Amino acid sequence: MNVLVAGGAGYIGSHTVKRLKQAGHSPVIYDNVSRGHKEVVDILKVPAVIADLNDRATLVRALRDYKIDTVMHFAAYAYVGESVEKPLMYYHNNVATTVNVLEAMREANVSRFVFSSTCAIYGDPDKIPITEDEKKAPVSPYGRSKLKVEQVLADAADPKAWPGFSFAALRYFNASGCAMDGTLGEDHDPETHLIPVLLQAILGLRPGLTVFGTDYPTPDGTNVRDYIHVDDLADAHIKAMEKLQPGKPIYCNLGTGRGFSVKEIIATAEKVTGKKAPVTYGPRRAGDAIALYADPSRAKNLLGWEAKHKDPEAIIRSAWNWLKDHPKGYGKR
Numbered sequence: 001m002n003v004l005v006a007g008g009a010g011y012i013g014s015h016t017v018k019r020l021k022q023a024g025h026s027p028v029i030y031d032n033v034s035r036g037h038k039e040v041v042d043i044l045k046v047p048a049v050i051a052d053l054n055d056r057a058t059l060v061r062a063l064r065d066y067k068i069d070t071v072m073h074f075a076a077y078a079y080v081g082e083s084v085e086k087p088l089m090y091y092h093n094n095v096a097t098t099v100n101v102l103e104a105m106r107e108a109n110v111s112r113f114v115f116s117s118t119c120a121i122y123g124d125p126d127k128i129p130i131t132e133d134e135k136k137a138p139v140s141p142y143g144r145s146k147l148k149v150e151q152v153l154a155d156a157a158d159p160k161a162w163p164g165f166s167f168a169a170l171r172y173f174n175a176s177g178c179a180m181d182g183t184l185g186e187d188h189d190p191e192t193h194l195i196p197v198l199l200q201a202i203l204g205l206r207p208g209l210t211v212f213g214t215d216y217p218t219p220d221g222t223n224v225r226d227y228i229h230v231d232d233l234a235d236a237h238i239k240a241m242e243k244l245q246p247g248k249p250i251y252c253n254l255g256t257g258r259g260f261s262v263k264e265i266i267a268t269a270e271k272v273t274g275k276k277a278p279v280t281y282g283p284r285r286a287g288d289a290i291a292l293y294a295d296p297s298r299a300k301n302l303l304g305w306e307a308k309h310k311d312p313e314a315i316i317r318s319a320w321n322w323l324k325d326h327p328k329g330y331g332k333r
């Protein structure tokens with residue numbers, strides 16, 4: 001299939017482009033590289049349109065020129081803290097831009113859509129592991145922007161509104177790790193995700209790491225999260241794309257189903273690197289849920305997908321291998 005990967009120069013998008021290519025599909029990157037990396041286009045050797053998704057004329061032209069069948073939409077802003085400070089910027093780029101993408105698709109007669117949603121739409125869940133039926137109560141503008149897009153998609157998919165439109169909303173847990181073959185990595189600026197921040201601290205690229213809260217009601221007092229390898233996420237997108245069907249919207253959690261505490265991740269990183277992590281322990285941070293991990297059974301039953309890398313050691317090793325080779329990220333070695 002010809003797949004337009006919006007946000008394909010970013011972290012999860014670039015890994016998905018690679019897997020799409022390996023699976024025999026024809027991905028095209030569409031990215032304004034505001035938060036992505038031009039370098040991945042050279043690494044991946046696929047066609048790329050460097051433009052903003054709000055540039056309707058360019059987007060419609062790309063959809064037509066490359067005879068696109070499916071759009072995978074990774075492009076968004078994704079920092080919870082930034083979304084609290086700049087909610088309008090988040091609603092603009094995450095919601096309004098997505099509406100523009102959908103309108104461009106209608107114009108170009110493209111009707112298959114895979115959307116990057118997030119477990120942040122559940123907020124602080126009543127029950128863990130989290131199923132897709134958990135209440136949707138996001139606690140940040142970021143989470144709310146993603147839930148709004150899910151609502152937009154549900155309305156757009158009404159056969160009276162857009163006959164033939166099909167979509168999947170994939171709710172990722174904590175995307176982590178780097179391509180197992182070492183070709184692609186994680187390079188956010190600023191980096192806020194635990195594993196890269198921890199490994200950067202171990203490598204001496206930042207002074208240290210503060211763990212927020214050691215008195216949570218978890219076995220060791222620190223937060224628990226579900227770390228899902230980015231190659232596994234990428235594979236789930238391909239499975240979801242293959243299952244798209246009008247009238248049958250797909251909503252799936254993408255996680256391993258296993259939760260690991262911050263302290264467990266730190267201990268694993270120390271084992272993988274053979275070095276002590278410079279960690280300080282501070283008070284809780286507002287807005288952090290105690291424990292979040294997925295019930296991944298729907299993705300298994302519906303998509304035939306299951307995470308292959310359930311062991312955080314393998315995930316951390318893949319991130320460590322890339323970071324050691326690219327201590328300053330893409331293009332800045």
Ligand SMILES: NC(=O)c1ccc[n+]([C@@H]2O[C@H](COP(=O)([O-])OP(=O)(O)OC[C@H]3O[C@@H](n4cnc5c(N)ncnc54)[C@H](O)[C@@H]3O)[C@@H](O)[C@H]2O)c1
Binds near residue numbers: 033034188
């Ligand atoms: N990283 C995670 O743990 C995680 C978890 C849950 C959900 N998600 C979602 O997954 C998606 C990808 O996350 P990521 O970590 O790869 O982010 P990322 O920032 O690395 O990638 C996003 C890409 O989109 C591009 N982009 C943003 N706005 C654009 C626009 N208007 N026009 C064109 N390009 C634009 C950026 O330049 C960037 O390359 C996001 O939608 C995010 O909300 C990520």
